[in-house]
Amino acid sequence: MKIDDKEEVLTVEKATYPYPPLWSFDGNLLLYQKEVEELVNEHKQTSNQLWVYDMKTKKHSKIFYDGRNPKWSPTENIVAFSDGGVLNVSDFKKFYNIALGVNDYEWQPDGKGFIASSSASLRPDGWTNPVLYTISIANGYQNIGNLTKNATEFFVIPKEVVKDDVKVPSINAESFAYSSDKQWISFFVTPTASWAMDSDMLCVISVDGKEFEVLDEVIWAFTPKWAYSENLLGYIAGGGRIVFGFKNKNLKVTEISTYHSINLTPKNYAEMDFSWVNDSSLIVSRVKESEWSNDAEKRPKASLYFLTLAGQKQLKITTPPKNKGDYKPEYLPSIDKITWLRKSDFVSAKGDLWVADIDGGNANLWIRDIGLYTFSPSE
Structure with a gap:
């Protein structure tokens, strides 16, 4: 963990941490996954x-021996996670079964x-x-005794x-996210696993289930992202995994x-994140x-651009060294700064x-040589 210029090692044993750590809504707890x-x-x-x-206590607690897709509650310090299609909630003392047959979910x-x-x-027909x-x-x-009683069918996807x-x-239907006014939900509809690497559909549905719309191939x-206070959904449209070429990503x-x-990407360019x-x-x-190249040095390197919706102003704001690119931009509202990863590819x-x-x-360079990371909600 790094706060300003002070770094602190949180885990002593070296291990594989395959996913970014997740902060609780109040920033007091940090969930991490260890392989x-x-x-x-x-x-x-x-x-x-x-x-x-x-x-606060500097203590580590193992809450489950083999869980997947953990997510903090948005209102209290409890964690949901899945295990073999079973949705569970943990209060760090015990875990409780909530529902069966769940592929993906969101609080x-x-x-x-x-x-x-x-x-x-897949059935015979x-x-x-x-x-x-x-x-x-x-x-x-x-105290959920019947794991089907609290589940209500909301919408049958075509x-x-x-x-x-x-x-x-x-x-499958995955990656649910609520709009700022909580009246819409965005999500992906995906085909079978290999196909899903190349073509998924971004959809939205109203929270009453009455309005469903397919927006674009992605x-x-x-990851699509909702604007802060308007019902505007930003996303990178276009099918085809990156190894098929740095193209068709608008x-x-x-x-x-x-x-x-509106399409904010000029001709002959492709977007890597926003x-x-x-x-x-x-x-x-x-x-x-x-086109894709197996030689990493020949692949295009990204720069960051600042864009406006009104007037569509576009301004290049970073110029990385020749052998580096700027990726994964993230704006931090509390300090009015942007962060990004500068890396070789x-x-x-x-x-x-x-x-x-x-x-x-x-x-300014803040932290050298990092992989998966996340910011505290207070930052």
């Missing part, structure tokens, strides 16, 4: 342990339940539909979702529910369009963390 190899019946098995670090903004999906199943559910824990998560001339079979490697912003979209600065401006990581696991003003001024 551990164990011998089970003389066979090596890999488990994904869930741990919580308490910032509802009030912390009193979840939006969740079940995957389509074809695939079934993926289904969205709401799951309530309004009466408490500790067996195939279509946008223009692209069709994707609906197998790939799951790029930053779009769509207003919900008029579904009016961050909202406010409801009318963004920072993007951008490269010149290029888009696919590189590690880089140097930089911080600067939103116009790129006063740029």
Whole structure:
């Protein structure tokens, strides 16, 4: 952990930490996932342990021996996670089963339940539909005796979702995110695993389930992001994984529910990531369009650009060295700064963390040679 210029080592034993750590809503607790190899019946098995670090007591607590997809409650210090399709909630003393057959989920903004999906199943006559559910824990998560009683069918996703001339079979629904006014939910509809690397559909649905819309073809490697206080959804549109070329990756912003979209990417460029600065401006990581090369030095290197929606002003704000690129921009509202990773290549696991003003001024190297990271909600 680094606060200003002071660094502190939190874990003593070296291990594989496959996902970014997750801060609780109040910034007092930090959840991290540790990959551990164990011998089970003389066979090596890999488990994904869930741990919580308490910032005040400096103590580490293992909350589950092999959990997946953990998410903090938005209103209290409890954690949801999945294990073999079972959705659970932990209060760090015990864990409680909440629902069965869950593929992906997200906490509802009030912390009193979840939006969740079940995957389509393959049967002799074809695939079934993926289904969205709401799951309530309004009466408490500790005493749920019937794991199906609190689940309510919310929306049945069509067996195939279509946008223009692209069709994707609906197998899974994933990566749910609520709009700032909590009235809309964005999510991906994805096909089978290998296909999903190249073509998914970004969709939105109203919280009453009455309005469902397919927005665009995307790939799951790029996360859509809602604006801070307007119903504007930013996303990088275009199918095809990056190893097929640095192309067909356009930053779009769509207003919900008029579904009016604007494309902010100029011709002959492709976007690698972005961050909202406010409801009318963004920072993007951008490269010149290029074919993929197995030689990392020949791949295009990204620079950061500042964009505005009104007038579509576009200003290049970083110029990295020839052998480096600037990726993963993130705006920190509390200090009015942008951060990014400067690294050798888009696919590189590690880089140097930089911080600067939103116009790129006063740029400084903050942390050298880091991989997965996250900022405290107070930063």
